[in-house]
Amino acid sequence: MHNLFIQSLQVGRTATPEAVQFWILAPLAVLAALGMLLVKKAVHSALLLAWVMITLAILYIAQGALFLGIVQVVVYTGAVMMLFLFILMLVGVDSSDSLVENIKGQRPAAIAAAVGIVGLLLSLIGRATLNHPATGVEAINANGNVQGLANELFTQYVWAFEVVSALLITAALGSMVLAHSQKPKSRTSQRDLSIARFRGDSLAHAAGLPGSGVYALHNAVDVPALGPDGQPSDASISKVLEARGDIIASKPFELTHIDEEEN
Amino acid sequence: MSRIGGQGMSTSELIGADPGWLILVKGVLIFVICVVATLLSIWAERRIVARMQVRVGPNRAGKFGLLQSLADGVKLALKEDLIPKAADRVVFVIAPIISATTCFMAFAVVPMTGKVRLFGHTTAMQLTDLPVGVLYVLAIASVGVYGIVLAGWSSGSTYPLLGGLRSSAQVISYEVAMGLSLVAVFIYSGSMSTSSIIDAQQKWWFGVVLFPSFIIYVISMVGETNRAPFDLAEAEGELVGGFHTEYSSLKFALFFLAEYVNMVVVSSLATTLFLGGYHALPGLGFTETWLGGWFTLVWFFAKVILFFFLFVWLRGTLPRLRYDQFMQFGWKVLIPVSLLWIMIVSTLRVMSQQGAPRFVIVGFTFGVLLLVFAAASLFDKAKEKRKLEDKESLNAFPAPSFPVPVLTPQISTQASIGTEEIND
Structure with missing residues (x-):
């Protein structure tokens, strides 16, 4: 062997x-x-x-x-x-693959396609090799490897070459069409947001929203900031955290409150 | 076709006759040249950037601080080698090795001198001469990206992952533009081997004849090597250190080495493809025979240093691009422009090969130029129109009213009084 x-x-x-x-x-x-x-x-x-x-x-x-x-x-x-x-x-x-079939009849279709492709390949390779003695790479490369290949591709097989490239372009376009959904309105850009901030109803947040946390005592995203009037500011925390109920009241971190306790 | 052999020997035949030990010697020489170039270029970059920023730069270790990078290298090697707990250990170790080996491999096809004598053999300073040499460099570069991408992924941390992802997208996009800029060179030289491309530039450098290709290559080579202003893979303002955030000690040093060797490689490729390689400047051809042909090495490195200086200059001058702008530039400007340019070049080439009369070629060139100008002016008009619409849409909003302090002439009189007091 x-x-x-x-x-x-x-x-x-x-x-x-x-x-x-x-x-x-x-x-x-x-x-x-x-x-x-x-x-x-x-x-x-x-x-x-x-x-x-x-x-x-x-x-x-x-x-x-x-x-x-x-x-x-x-x-x-x-x-x-x-x-x-x-x-x-x-x-x-x-991440591991999920084994649940999403599309009905995907498996038989895939098996049929696989068998079809194998059949096609076998018949093609058979026709290309059986009863066709090998030429040898030296003969092919006689005028240079690249030149020989280009000669074959762009003269005898130019039709097949063009069909394959058309197929590839179609596939690329198809994937682009599938991946890009047409949006009815273009996404708001930084510029749009800035204009809206200054030309909107109020200038209260023109300089940006207040940051979260109470300075020096609890500086975290889950505590609303205290405004100059001592009231917790809703604008300083994320709406997501609020909806999840992950917000701590800022009252205990107020400086005056602690001072009172110490006294 | 090839002139350098003298007795009708082309570079590939010249190199093909090398005995095994000479190939080994050349390989070692290339390695040494790349490492020394890295050490010197790190020093040079720091000094030049310092000069641009009105600083002094490293000037302590050795004469002019020349040994600074060596000292840094030794320090790096002696540092503790950390592997994060969340890292994928095998890939984490392999990634810097991939980066550092591939960058040296690309140098194998770069011709550094013409015909020279080396240890009693007539040869050329080029390790091998592949008929598809330039494509080989592209292939090696595309394998080299794996180092960066895998480093980002295997670190098991967010910033490196983002850096790795950026880098893979970046290199794929800019490799397309780079490949397209090379096509024009292939069409004009009729070859993809580095040595015959140099031979094809005996009369005119491709940097002159194919100027748009040259510009596109230079832009995409900066993108390809992840250098400022395209250093989004390691944007320190956004991603800490990008793909190499978690790396320390020798592994980090390998990435550093790879970055600088890659710069040398793309610069030498640019030299080879567009600036006539190791040949002298026009009119100074007699210098090529000095030192038994070894003087061509000086010309080669002079041109490479020119590109290296460009890299440093860009880094010292331009701010980093935003990621989406960078991608937009690559796909919507560089690639379409290269495609258009290739169509023009191939049409001209076919015309001249078919022996078209001169006035047809000149007419075609002028026609294309006119079309380009027309398109540019249309584009400008559309841009102006958009600007106008933008202004009109702004007018739809009421103008904001800011509380502004009242400015009265009093202020100026007060100011003048103040200065008088000081003068007293």
Whole structure:
């Protein structure tokens, strides 16, 4: 079995450095791929996936597909995985997936789509490889790796290329349409708020609302400030705290009150 | 095509003939150059910013305070290494390592000299010459961001997380603009390898021919390296220290090192792509053969220092951008402008390649210029109209009445009396 592996490796012209590289990177990639499925934290999974992508990129480069390897890192590791990580970090450190199905019939639809895609891929790869002897990367790279790739993409496969890019643009636009709900009125900006403060009915709070707390005795967000008239100011505390009932009366912290007690 | 080999040898062939030990020596040299450049540039930055703020800056350790960053580095290394309890330990340790290794890797494709003799071998001071060298730098930069993002996330603290998130959004957005600014260079040089891009600038620097690309690259390189005025990932006024708030000792030093090496890398890339790399200024080409070709190293670093000074100058001059303004600038100004510019450049390129008559090319250029001016004036008109509407909407409110003290001529007489008294 082992010999078979070695032989299958030597089908192409596997030079020694390349084989060494393969036997170092491939186990690492497989381990990382397994780890991706097994680790608990979503961010660790994402990181391991990024590692798999980088090892694949190195293997591509070693095989002579320089452009593919670099683009793999730029696009997948640099952009796609980074966006993934961005979402994961926003969602939270320890959030676990909920297993409740929100959309009815999502599971059968997903399975059908998966089977369909696998079928498509198999037929495509089969048609591309069966009865088509490999050309070898040297022949492809004869006029330079990038030039060869560009030649293929923009002459023979230009139609497929354009269709794929149209599909990607549609998907990007779709996600933007779904994410952005049209607001009936534009959000009030700092400028609007400032104008409203000065041109409104009263100038009482033109300089800002009073801060919470009673100076030097209880300086916290849950105590209304005392106004110059000695009355607690409602404007100094958050409406949310008030609704939750998390407000302490400021009376006990009044200076005169304590003075009286001491006397 | 390549001229530097002399006997028809291109840089990639020249470097390809290097024995293994020479590659190792070059790698070590690049590492040493980057570290020494970091030490010196930290010192230089502190001194220059100090001069801009009418201070003296570090001047105690060594001559002119040159050893200040070395002393700081030693101090940092001797500090206690803290790992917060809420931190994700593995990722917390890996993050600074990712940052510090990737920044050195990017330097591998930067050509620092032309043909030189090194330990009895004819070679060029460039570790490797990839046909997709510039893309390789972009790829490495995008991996380098992982260091910052992961540092922010793994700290288990809010400010670093916000810093990490900002940084990832920032680098992704500005990398698009940067990539687009490079496209024009690729179109004109017909290559993505750093050495052939330099060779393509024998006659004219791309900084002159592709001036808009140059400007866009310079702006996005500041955004890419998280430097002021785009240092939102570590905005000390808003996020304490941003992504590195929880880091101390050597781990913090690694982030520091990475930031400065990254500055050197983007500056040297700018030099390579737009200022003719290691070549001398026009008219001083005879200096390139001095010291057996090693004098080109002086030209290279002179240009890199120019960019470094720009970095410091920006930091000393401009206030930090607000986050939403920064993103708006990236997506709504830099990227559309680059796209438009690329379309113009590629049209011109195809025209000249197809042998279009000169008056067609000149006519096209003027047509584009006219269109740009027309669009700009329309934009200005719309802006003025909006301003007017704004004023009208303000008039809808009643004018506020403030209690204002009555100003009478008395005040001025009193003031003059006061001065007379003092004079007495």
